[in-house]
Structures are given as structure tokens and as C-alpha cells.
Amino acid sequence: MGKEQIIKEFVKQFYKEKQSLYNDCFKVYIEGKNGHNGLVTKLVADLNLTEEQYPVFEDFVSALLTDTFYTILLGLDGEATIGDCQQTYTIIDEKGNDLSGGYIETYAYEYFHGGMQEESDR
Numbered sequence: 001m002g003k004e005q006i007i008k009e010f011v012k013q014f015y016k017e018k019q020s021l022y023n024d025c026f027k028v029y030i031e032g033k034n035g036h037n038g039l040v041t042k043l044v045a046d047l048n049l050t051e052e053q054y055p056v057f058e059d060f061v062s063a064l065l066t067d068t069f070y071t072i073l074l075g076l077d078g079e080a081t082i083g084d085c086q087q088t089y090t091i092i093d094e095k096g097n098d099l100s101g102g103y104i105e106t107y108a109y110e111y112f113h114g115g116m117q118e119e120s121d122r
Helices: 003-025 039-046 053-076 103-112 116-120
Strands: none
Touching: 003 039, 003 053, 003 103, 053 103, 103 116
16 A cells, blocks of 8 residues: 555545544443443533434534644644644554645545545445
8 A cells, every 4th residue: 555545544534433423422322331332422411402403503513623633633733823833743553654644634534524424435
């Protein structure tokens, strides 16, 4: 697998984590059950949202997670600040592959704002 494919897979995993967190927010909360029914799921259930409010809240959570993950990825690539610092970080995977060098920003845009998310959801 070439560097570009490795970076694409790296970014895809961030997208999948965003989707997992989003999905966990909207699972049915069952009191006393362990597993995926965490604090966030309980807090969402405790909001007692109306049918009109629920889709707006879903959009809010999705946008918040998208902006967070996208900004972190761009920050790692040196294209956005993380806190008050903007610099390029060197990211090395466990096989010694260097993931830095510009493709993170490209794939982050494709997954979080482009059409690539449909491809990863298959």
C-alpha cells in the first residue's frame, strides 16, 4: 500500500470514529444496561426532545463532530491551529510509514465535506 492509500485509510478511521460517536448519541438509552449506553446517550435521552427538535439536534451533533474531527486532522497536517499552535506534525504509523506531507488535508475534506463518506459507509 502506497503512502497516499495509507493516509486515506488513516483519515477514513477518523471518519468512522466520528460516525460511531454520532450513532452512540442516538441509541435508545436503557437504564442499568452496560455497553454502548454511556453518559452521552443518557444525557441525550434526558433532553426529552420533541419530534421537531430531534432532527435539529441530530444535525447539531453531526456538525459539531464533523468540525471537531476535521479541525484536528487539519491541525495535524499544519493547515489549522490546535489550540494556539499551528505547525505540521510528523505522524509515523507502527510500520514506520510517515503520514505527514499534505494528503491528510485532502482526504479530510473528501471524507468530512465531500462525497467520500458514502464510499466508506458501504
